[in-house]
Amino acid sequence: MSSDPWGRVDDAGTVYVRTAEGEKVAGSWQAGSPDEALAYFKRKYEGLVVEIGLLERRVETTDLSAKDATTAIEHLREQVDAHHAVGDLDALRTRLDKLVETVQERREERKVQKARQAEEARAAKEQLVAEAEELAQSEQWRAAGERLRALVETWKGLPRLDRKSDDELWHRFSHARSAFSKRRKAHFAHLDAQREEARKRKEKLVAEAQALSDSRDWGPTAAKYRELMQEWKAAGRAQREHEEDLWSRFRGAQDVFFQARSEAFAERDSEQRENLTQKEELAAEAEKLLPVTDLKAARSAFRSLNERWDAIGHVPREARPKVEGRMRAVEQAIQQAEEAEWRRTNPEARARAEGLTGQLQDAVDKLRADAEAARAAGNTAKADKLEKELAGRQALLDQALKGLQEFGG
Structure with a gap:
């Protein structure tokens, strides 16, 4: 008979393993010595130790699911409970029990993490929905459209929620995108x-401009072109593929008219500058x-x-x-x-001037005599009054005498 701290082999070749519950039959060995049986x-047992160690590391270091880990633990526990190995099977059961607890803890952690991720995903999707609903009212068509496309890509990268919540949020999100697309389509239509x-x-404006291009009625036609330009600006832009061609034709018609007008004005300006030279010469003669x-x-x-002068014609306006x-x-x-000559030679005017001068002279002489008499009589106040009146009449007389001199007398 052969024995070991964890097992023994009896004379009949039966192999036993020692456990906390007593000895358990591990198997039988008939092919060799008892020592070889125990070694086998x-x-x-050592194989079970290795497998349990590997499972422990997988649980600790990988994302092995709780379901797969539990299945592996149960498989190993069945082997341990079968007692087909010699060693400290109770220690292996303790390690498996500990591993069960670890898996359960990991399951709970993952459950909490999954719940947190779900809540974060819900918050993120609700934020996407809110932004999409706001963008649905925007009229920044290009920027809002690009942003909505970016939101879709962000949505795709988020975890799914429970089906009801996910469907409800997606419905709102999709509805906002559809509403924006509908408004954008209506706007561009x-x-x-x-x-x-x-x-x-x-x-029509091009046709009108082309019809006026041969006009030589410079002023009214230029004014009409200004009116057409105002109408052109007020008309708004046509489609891009038409706008440039329309403008080219419209502008071309104006260019024909204004080029002809410029040439005519250049010729006129040259003629007027020549007229100015002639009129300046006449003005110099007149000043002599x-x-x-x-x-x-x-x-x-x-x-x-x-x-x-009248025969020469127009000169430049500024000159x-x-x-x-x-x-x-x-x-x-x-x-x-x-x-002056008329006044000097007009007999009636001369006579009127002489008559007025005589009347003023008589009045001056009388006022002077009266003033002298009043002062001689000692009436100073009356004398002062008469002398003031005398000064006024003398001034009129002096003016009349000056006018009379213009008649040469």
Whole structure:
């Protein structure tokens, strides 16, 4: 008979293993010595030790599911409980019991973690839904559309919730996207209609512009083109594929007209600059008539210069006030000379001036005599009053005498 701290082999070849509950039959051995029998069943025990150790490490270091871990534990426990090994089977049972507790703890941890992840996923999806519903009212079509597509990708990366909750949130999320798409589609349909209306209006404006391009009625036609431009701006933009062509045709028609006008104005400006040179020469001739010494000759010469002036034609607008002002100054000087000559040679006016002067002289002489008499009589107040009146009449007399001198007398 052979024995070991954990087992023995009897004479009949039966192998026993020692446990806390007493000896258990591990098996029988008929092929060799008892020592070989014990060695064989001890190797089976060592195999169980290795398998349990491997399972412990898997439970601790991998994401082995609780279900798979429990199945593996039960399989090993069946082998231990079968007592087909020699060794400390009770220690193996204790390790398996501990492993069961560890798996249960991991199961609870994972349950809590899963619940937390589910709650986080719910919060994240609710946030996505809220943002999608807000974006559904946006009119920033490009930015909102891109953001909604990004939200879909974010949604796909989140864990699923329970079916009811997940379906409800997805329904709201999908409804918000559909509402945005519907509004965007309606907006662009309306925009397309507006652009088509703008295209039709601009086609008419192009036709009007082209019809005016050969006009030589410079002022009214230029004003009409300004009106057409205002209508063009108010019409809005046509479709992109039409807008550039329409503008090119519209602008081209204007260019034809304004190029012709520029050429005509250039020719006119050249002619007017030549006219200005001629009128400046005439103005210089007219200024030589001043001061007027021979009224008749000055009047005749100015009349001749004025006829030549009228025959010349227009000058540039910005130069007109200055050159015309020079001629007008000469004309006014001649008119003033004429008025002075008329006053000097008008007998009726001379007679009126002489009569007025005589009357004022008589009044002055009388006031002077009265003032002297009052002062001689000692009436100082009356004398002062008469002398003030005398001063006023004397001033009128001096003015009348000056006017009378203009008549040469």
